[in-house]
Amino acid sequence: MNGKPALVLLTPQARPAAQLLMQAFPAWEAYAPDDAALPHALPLGKAADTIAVLFGQGRPVIGLCAAGILIRAVAPLLADKTREPPLIAVAQDGSSVVPLLGGHHGANLLARRIAHLLQGHAAITTAGDLAFGLGMDEPPKGYALANPEDAKAFMAALLRGGKVRLDGDAPWLERSNLPFDQEKGALRIAVTHRAEEGGAAKLVYHPRVLSIGVGCERGTSPVELIRLVQTTLDAHGLAREAIAGLYSLDLKSDEPAMQELARWLDVPIRFFDAQSLERETPRLANPSATVFAEVGCHGVAEAAALAAAGPQARLIVPKVKAQRATCAIALAPAPFDGAACGLPRGALHVVGTGPGDAGRLTPEARAALSEASDWVGYGLYLDLYPELAGGKSLHRFELGQEEQRVRAALDLAAGGRRVALVCSGDPGIYAMATLVFELLQAEPARRDWQRIAIEVLPGVSAMQAAAAKSGAPLGHDFCAISLSDLLTPLDMILQRVQAAAQGDFVVAFYNPVSQRRKEQLAMARDILLQHRAAGTPVVLARNLGREGERIALTTLGELDVGKVDMLTVVLVGSNASRALELPNGRRFVYTPRGYEKKRQ
Numbered sequence: 001m002n003g004k005p006a007l008v009l010l011t012p013q014a015r016p017a018a019q020l021l022m023q024a025f026p027a028w029e030a031y032a033p034d035d036a037a038l039p040h041a042l043p044l045g046k047a048a049d050t051i052a053v054l055f056g057q058g059r060p061v062i063g064l065c066a067a068g069i070l071i072r073a074v075a076p077l078l079a080d081k082t083r084e085p086p087l088i089a090v091a092q093d094g095s096s097v098v099p100l101l102g103g104h105h106g107a108n109l110l111a112r113r114i115a116h117l118l119q120g121h122a123a124i125t126t127a128g129d130l131a132f133g134l135g136m137d138e139p140p141k142g143y144a145l146a147n148p149e150d151a152k153a154f155m156a157a158l159l160r161g162g163k164v165r166l167d168g169d170a171p172w173l174e175r176s177n178l179p180f181d182q183e184k185g186a187l188r189i190a191v192t193h194r195a196e197e198g199g200a201a202k203l204v205y206h207p208r209v210l211s212i213g214v215g216c217e218r219g220t221s222p223v224e225l226i227r228l229v230q231t232t233l234d235a236h237g238l239a240r241e242a243i244a245g246l247y248s249l250d251l252k253s254d255e256p257a258m259q260e261l262a263r264w265l266d267v268p269i270r271f272f273d274a275q276s277l278e279r280e281t282p283r284l285a286n287p288s289a290t291v292f293a294e295v296g297c298h299g300v301a302e303a304a305a306l307a308a309a310g311p312q313a314r315l316i317v318p319k320v321k322a323q324r325a326t327c328a329i330a331l332a333p334a335p336f337d338g339a340a341c342g343l344p345r346g347a348l349h350v351v352g353t354g355p356g357d358a359g360r361l362t363p364e365a366r367a368a369l370s371e372a373s374d375w376v377g378y379g380l381y382l383d384l385y386p387e388l389a390g391g392k393s394l395h396r397f398e399l400g401q402e403e404q405r406v407r408a409a410l411d412l413a414a415g416g417r418r419v420a421l422v423c424s425g426d427p428g429i430y431a432m433a434t435l436v437f438e439l440l441q442a443e444p445a446r447r448d449w450q451r452i453a454i455e456v457l458p459g460v461s462a463m464q465a466a467a468a469k470s471g472a473p474l475g476h477d478f479c480a481i482s483l484s485d486l487l488t489p490l491d492m493i494l495q496r497v498q499a500a501a502q503g504d505f506v507v508a509f510y511n512p513v514s515q516r517r518k519e520q521l522a523m524a525r526d527i528l529l530q531h532r533a534a535g536t537p538v539v540l541a542r543n544l545g546r547e548g549e550r551i552a553l554t555t556l557g558e559l560d561v562g563k564v565d566m567l568t569v570v571l572v573g574s575n576a577s578r579a580l581e582l583p584n585g586r587r588f589v590y591t592p593r594g595y596e597k598k599r600q
Helices: 012-024 047-056 067-077 103-118 127-132 148-159 222-235 256-265 274-278 289-295 301-309 363-371 402-414 433-442 462-470 490-502 519-529
Strands: 006-009 029-032 061-064 087-090 096-101 143-145 164-167 187-191 202-207 210-216 243-249 269-272 314-321 325-331 347-352 374-378 393-397 418-423 453-457 478-482 506-510 537-542 550-555 568-572 578-581 587-590
Touching (some): 012 029, 012 061, 012 103, 067 087, 067 096, 127 148, 210 222, 210 256, 210 301, 222 325, 243 301, 256 269, 269 274, 269 301, 274 301, 301 314, 301 325, 347 363, 347 402, 363 418, 374 402, 393 402, 402 433, 462 506, 462 537, 478 490, 490 506, 490 519, 506 519
Parallel strands (some): 187 202, 210 243, 374 418
Antiparallel strands (some): 087 096, 143 202, 314 325, 537 568
16 A cells, blocks of 8 residues: 555544544544544544545545545546545444455555454455455555556456466465465466566465675665666576565664665665674674774675575675675565564654644644654643544653653664654744754764754744634734843843834744743834834733633733733734724734735
């Protein structure tokens, strides 16, 4: 299956089943109508259109609805069964699960998993599954079919009474109901790690038993590394589909050529520390004292291949050299999970979750939270999305422990974890993103930090949410100023307020007051009053996106500091900002950009 599966429900009655599925499959995305009240679901919109768009994107669609709804929604898109993603209809109560499309692209397997979870029945209708207990073009994890285009003809021959000869070891085939005849079988199934031609009467399955170890100089071209590996596979008659994974020394985890090679091979890439690779020295064909002196182990490519494939593996291709790279290949005695050995390159996503409202959590941020192994952050922020927290390790920190939480996130990621550093609002606005880069620059000796894959994912900031809730006060030039003097001297803060006042900027005040600090907001108000009218509109937005949200409109002259707390963001208009009250009593603030000049 390709793409993130999408769960679609149309009525509130499907919510219990939907909640069970989302808990079991937290990486899925849910789409639901408002009255379904499914936490963190994306808006469904018009059901048929949403289903069609998701299916058209190649994403598996699981609909808690009648099968006909799904069929009618995707009917105009049906053209090539070999490329269609799974489409599964699930009864609202979970009693029946019907794979409608993509049965041999993961739909049958997924339907069975869903039925098991919901204690229902999977209505599998594909002929091969019914007759022989398996789909020929859907081998289990650890195997790949080299010629899926021949599976239909092969299955048709079986259903006509054909007999099969099996060459190779495949317990899952031996346990099936296939009609084996090792002497007279006209149909053949080959299970091999070697490249082999298939056909309508011969299916070739490749067990994932090969591990490729690689090493390269810093800055090696991806083309050189890819060419080396492909040439080596071809020279030894090895099948690309038999590769379980790509492996190297952890010092190379941020090497672009290796990452590109893994993407090109479409296999996981994992890394070992020098001590782990050194333990493989007795099995190396080409141990090197020079390599040991440089990185602490007597070989990288050979040792990494052997370490991944396990103690019973053997080196079938000793180290092969290119100008700046090396590779070696080991053969395991049985298929293995290439992602389960070694450590992945650690990843740190600095995630902006917005003001706390699930509807304002971006799809990108939602995906990062869903896919993370660890969440790090202020405890209040970690509790905002319980539906996404299942199976995560939560690392809670108090206010004032900002550096501790960033260090913890970096350390976890350096250990190969996939970490979400959770921030409210936008992570680059008075939040943790800047501290991440500050520590990276301040401690260059932490090379393990330097190798992490780091990405900052934006969120809806407090000032954006406040502006949207109150109208459009940020419609022209604006600035943001934090009134907290914990990290910035008060004199500098007031200097910036003075500059913003003189420049007639709309101002968003963050951290306007605290339990110990009340006077800064009053001082800022008084400075602004020297440059703009007392009637200048002001927005007080408290607890945005959370229970107890309150938006209040006042004026600069009437701004009462006592009505502001640390959960409030304050927007002060410019001289051009205006207040608007509609006949129904709704009030807004906006700042014109100058379009009225075009109307004159």
